[in-house]
Amino acid sequence: MVKIKVLNRSWSIVLRSDKAHERRFPDCHAVAILDDRKIHVRRSSLNITTISHELIHAYQHELSFFELELDDEQTSEWFAELFAKYGEQIIKDARLICQQLA
Numbered sequence: 001m002v003k004i005k006v007l008n009r010s011w012s013i014v015l016r017s018d019k020a021h022e023r024r025f026p027d028c029h030a031v032a033i034l035d036d037r038k039i040h041v042r043r044s045s046l047n048i049t050t051i052s053h054e055l056i057h058a059y060q061h062e063l064s065f066f067e068l069e070l071d072d073e074q075t076s077e078w079f080a081e082l083f084a085k086y087g088e089q090i091i092k093d094a095r096l097i098c099q100q101l102a
């Protein structure tokens, strides 16, 4: 397990074997449990794309995206702004997480 900060809140990334992960989460190779601030990922899906994807869900949670009820245009702007502000940090963190869990 590794811990990182997402907007000053602590998140854990939990890596399990494919078998152990699939017992718990049969439908997804990686998942962010928002209320626990935990990202669960199976061994064979440990890569920068998957971790970045889950980190974006963490940012969505911390920035209250799910409560905003934005329309399509606003959603498009929201993601453009997320990437502009935090894209570099997200990729950097994803790289670090992959290195530390490898």
Ligand SMILES: [Zn+2]
Residues within 6 Å of the ligand: 053, 057
């Ligand atoms: Zn997703």
